Amino acid sequence: MTSQKSQNSNMLLAFLTLLGVIVLVAVVGFFMLRKGPEIIQGQAEVTEYRVSSKVPGRILEFRVKEGQKVQAGDTLAILEAPDVMAKMEQARAAEAAAQAQNEKAIKGARQEQIQAAYEMWQKAIAGVDIAEKSYKRVKNLFDQGVMPAQKLDEVTAQRNAAIATEKAAKAQYTMAKNGAEREDKMVDRAKGAVAEVESYLKETYLIAQAAGEVSEIFPKVGELVGTGAPIMNIAIMDDIWVTFNVREDLLKNLTMGSEFDAIVPALDNQTIRLKVHYMKDLGTYAAWKATKTTGQFDLKTFEVKATPLEKVTNLRPGMSVIIKK
Numbered sequence: 001m002t003s004q005k006s007q008n009s010n011m012l013l014a015f016l017t018l019l020g021v022i023v024l025v026a027v028v029g030f031f032m033l034r035k036g037p038e039i040i041q042g043q044a045e046v047t048e049y050r051v052s053s054k055v056p057g058r059i060l061e062f063r064v065k066e067g068q069k070v071q072a073g074d075t076l077a078i079l080e081a082p083d084v085m086a087k088m089e090q091a092r093a094a095e096a097a098a099q100a101q102n103e104k105a106i107k108g109a110r111q112e113q114i115q116a117a118y119e120m121w122q123k124a125i126a127g128v129d130i131a132e133k134s135y136k137r138v139k140n141l142f143d144q145g146v147m148p149a150q151k152l153d154e155v156t157a158q159r160n161a162a163i164a165t166e167k168a169a170k171a172q173y174t175m176a177k178n179g180a181e182r183e184d185k186m187v188d189r190a191k192g193a194v195a196e197v198e199s200y201l202k203e204t205y206l207i208a209q210a211a212g213e214v215s216e217i218f219p220k221v222g223e224l225v226g227t228g229a230p231i232m233n234i235a236i237m238d239d240i241w242v243t244f245n246v247r248e249d250l251l252k253n254l255t256m257g258s259e260f261d262a263i264v265p266a267l268d269n270q271t272i273r274l275k276v277h278y279m280k281d282l283g284t285y286a287a288w289k290a291t292k293t294t295g296q297f298d299l300k301t302f303e304v305k306a307t308p309l310e311k312v313t314n315l316r317p318g319m320s321v322i323i324k325k
Contacts, residue, residue, distance in 0.1 A: 038325035042244035042262075042304075046317045047236045048215060054203040056226050057081035059219050066217055070208045070234065077231060079204040117173035124166035131155070131162035212236040215317075235317060242274060242321045244304045245282065250325055254304055255279075262306075263322045267314060272321070274306035 057079035064076050138155045141147035215235040219225055242262070246254060253260060259275045282301045308315070 038250055040244055040246055040250060040323040040325060042242045042321045042323070044315055044317050044319045044321060045241055045243050045305075047239040048233045049209065049212075049236070050230045051076055051206050051208075051232045051234060052228050052230050053079055053206060053225065054227060055079070055081050055200050056083070056224070057204060058224050059221050059231075062217065062221060064214050064217075064232075066214050068214050069212070070214060071211045072208055074208045076206045076208055076214075079206070079225070081200075081204050114173070117169070117175075121166070121169040121173045124162070124169035127162040128159075128166045131159040135159040206231060208234060210234070210236060211238075240312075240315060240317065241277070241305050241307045244306070244321075244323065246302050246304050248281075248300050248302060251302060251304075252325075259309065260306075260323065263324070264312070264315065264319060265322065266316075266319045267312070270312075272312050272315075273309045274321075275309055276304060276306045278305035279303070 058081075059077060060080040061078045062076070063078070064070055064074070070076065135155045135158075138147055138152050142149065142152045212234040215233045217232045218230055225231060244254075254276060256276055256279055259273060261271050262274055264270045264272060280303050282303055
């Protein structure tokens with residue numbers, strides 16, 4: 001009898017133990033499996049511009065280091081470009097030759113020829129004036145019947161010859177003058193070539209176009225870089241925003257122009273205020289696929305960009321920014 005009671009007590013104890021374990025598992029499961037708040041994670045971004053050169057060359061010197069702040073107009077790096085220097089020597093030699101030829105034309109025979117042609121033209125103009133007056137006098141006398149027709153023919157021929165001589169003298173003067181102008185144009189062309197090469201030489205000095213921070217330098221000193229090859233990136237730290245990839249069923253309250261709070265873990269969970277300024281779907285390749293085959297649909301992903309309403313001290317590109325829904 002005692003043995004029977006002992007057995008029943010053990011069974012009751014086992015049952016209670018099992019029941020307690022079931023209840024404990026149910027409670028733990030309830031707290032562990034219940035749906036928590038949705039977390040949307042983004043990261044801070046900044047505007048960057050890439051520094052490159054129009055001319056190929058070798059990195060001669062860097063004037064800045066990664067992480068250094070720069071101002072607009074600062075020299076970032078210097079390139080060595082022997083090809084450009086050779087072209088400069090050629091351009092300057094051509095300019096000197098053109099200038100010498102032009103000076104020779106101005107100071108030498110060319111100037112004398114221009115002056116002589118001009119004097120001949122003026123002489124021909126005076127001849128035309130005299131011939132025209134003689135023609136008018138003889139024509140008046142002929143009309144009065146005093147002068148014979150032969151005399152009128154002679155002065156008419158003389159007038160026509162004087163006009164032709166004046167035209168020829170003017171053409172000679174114009175030709176001499178244009179010859180000097182062509183030499184002037186050669187000098188201008190040579191100066192233009194020098195100016196072009198000088199602009200290439202300026203490109204060997206890489207200048208910061210806007211204030212910012214050197215975020216990355218690609219080549220090393222002594223390495224060759226080609227035309228347009230990236231040399232460094234400059235981050236404009238004042239132009240910072242946060243980018244989120246948001247599933248469309250979580251877009252509630254994230255509309256154009258809306259404001260919301262977010263947390264920056266790297267800044268001791270500092271809360272910042274953001275304003276949405278950009279929204280765009282990322283296309284079908286970024287769709288969140290449904291987990292069930294019935295009663296569900298594919299959820300697309302949207303890229304959302306938001307700007308801090310106030311400057312956030314120590315906020316750096318790449319830092320995580322959290323939204324709790």
